[in-house]
Amino acid sequence: MVHLGLWNNRPVTISEKPNSITFSLEEKESTQVFSFDMEYRLWTALINQVSYRRGLNGNIVAKWNSGKEILHRSWLDQTEREKLLTYSHQLIRDFLINDPTQTGSFSPPLTTNILKHLKQISNQTLDFYKIDIDKYHQVYKPVGILPPDQYNSVVLQVTEGCSFNTCTFCDFYKNRPFRIKTSQEFLEHAKQVNQFIGNGMNLRRTIFLGDANALVTPTRKLIPLLEIVNQTFDVNRLGGMFAFLDGFSGEKKTSQDYLHLKQLGMEKIYIGLESGDDALLKFLNKPGKAKDALKAVEEIKKGGLSVGVIILLGAGGRQFAKQHIQNTVKLINQMALNADDLVYFSELIENSDLEYTKKAYQANLSPLTPLEREQQGQIMAKDFKFYQNDAPHISRYDIRDFVY
Numbered sequence: 001m002v003h004l005g006l007w008n009n010r011p012v013t014i015s016e017k018p019n020s021i022t023f024s025l026e027e028k029e030s031t032q033v034f035s036f037d038m039e040y041r042l043w044t045a046l047i048n049q050v051s052y053r054r055g056l057n058g059n060i061v062a063k064w065n066s067g068k069e070i071l072h073r074s075w076l077d078q079t080e081r082e083k084l085l086t087y088s089h090q091l092i093r094d095f096l097i098n099d100p101t102q103t104g105s106f107s108p109p110l111t112t113n114i115l116k117h118l119k120q121i122s123n124q125t126l127d128f129y130k131i132d133i134d135k136y137h138q139v140y141k142p143v144g145i146l147p148p149d150q151y152n153s154v155v156l157q158v159t160e161g162c163s164f165n166t167c168t169f170c171d172f173y174k175n176r177p178f179r180i181k182t183s184q185e186f187l188e189h190a191k192q193v194n195q196f197i198g199n200g201m202n203l204r205r206t207i208f209l210g211d212a213n214a215l216v217t218p219t220r221k222l223i224p225l226l227e228i229v230n231q232t233f234d235v236n237r238l239g240g241m242f243a244f245l246d247g248f249s250g251e252k253k254t255s256q257d258y259l260h261l262k263q264l265g266m267e268k269i270y271i272g273l274e275s276g277d278d279a280l281l282k283f284l285n286k287p288g289k290a291k292d293a294l295k296a297v298e299e300i301k302k303g304g305l306s307v308g309v310i311i312l313l314g315a316g317g318r319q320f321a322k323q324h325i326q327n328t329v330k331l332i333n334q335m336a337l338n339a340d341d342l343v344y345f346s347e348l349i350e351n352s353d354l355e356y357t358k359k360a361y362q363a364n365l366s367p368l369t370p371l372e373r374e375q376q377g378q379i380m381a382k383d384f385k386f387y388q389n390d391a392p393h394i395s396r397y398d399i400r401d402f403v404y
């Protein structure tokens with residue numbers, strides 16, 4: 001239900017949904033918007049045309065445009081986070097100080113229910129957030145990365161770390177030994193996640209099985225774990241289960257295995273392909289070859305699941321660019337992708353600690369500029385051949401935007 005009214009002569013919109021409460025205040029120059037989950041945690045905010053998104057781990061990313069359509073991004077530090085949280089809850093407190101049912105003339109009138117929710121929001125303090133973040137860290141090992149359409153999922157860490165951990169461009173799990181949780185451990189973890197997210201569960205869409213390549217777990221071990229997910233969560237309501245399959249030299253699943261996973265609620269598998277060029281995969285120290293990725297996609301799709309294929313733009317710099325484009329296009333065109341599938345272009349993000357950066361320096365690789373990386377994606381997309389009206393959605397994947 002949406003309630004429209006006035007507060008100090010400023011238009012206010014309060015939206016009450018089963019999964020969130022949103023409070024918007026129109027100012028002369030811009031509108032401020034705050035949304036909260038049903039545990040009354042701040043979820044998103046918009047102030048002075050800067051948008052903020054808070055993850056369950058307490059991190060907050062701010063994004064804004066320069067006016068030339070260039071998106072800027074900044075992760076708030078502790079002081080900035082506290083300032084934003086204090087401001088958001090104080091605003092609701094101020095709004096409630098003079099009984100808004102008397103002064104605001106809302107249409108439709110504010111219900112007892114929405115006032116109860118606003119009161120709860122106004123009661124949240126920085127101590128609440130401190131305890132909430134502590135609980136998060138008791139439940140989760142740091143969540144390394146998710147595909148962009150999965151930022152709002154319920155992450156369940158079936159495994160921890162990456163079973164390969166060799167790729168030179170990736171440092172998400174470098175200090176975390178790979179392990180598969182036992183059924184008992186995973187049941188405990190799933191219950192704790194359920195309890196931690198609590199009433200915020202309504203806001204969540206999908207279940208994502210972490211970490212890097214949960215599906216490397218042998219099928220006979222994986223099935224009892226997926227049964228636990230079904231016992232603990234309403235998998236259907238949440239829209240099914242999703243996971244990465246990364247690196248292709250490990251245990252290979254058949255279409256029968258994938259069919260079994262589908263029957264347990266699995267929907268889509270994200271493949272960290274990076275490139276269709278074997279020489280580049282070797283340079284990146286990525287396990288497996290292009291033909292292994294193709295075989296995996298064929299088996300997954302035969303088993304009735306869809307895929308999200310991730311391509312690393314800029315990998316191998318100028319020296320690998322031509323073969324990266326040609327062989328990736330060739331491979332994608334062999335995958336028979338359709339509208340259920342996704343193709344993601346993820347830009348290589350370098351830092352001086354990455355092994356990739358050191359190797360690129362030793363090999364005297366000439367890096368592509370951000371514009372050239374973007375163009376690399378455009379060239380590939382132009383040469384992809386999909387069935388008309390049944391083409392996969394193609395979009396960007398910026399790992400710097402990740403928030404959970």
Ligand code: SF4
Nearest residue numbers: 162165167170212246
């Ligand atoms: S397989 Fe994936 S998660 Fe593991 S090191 Fe390579 S890119 Fe990173």
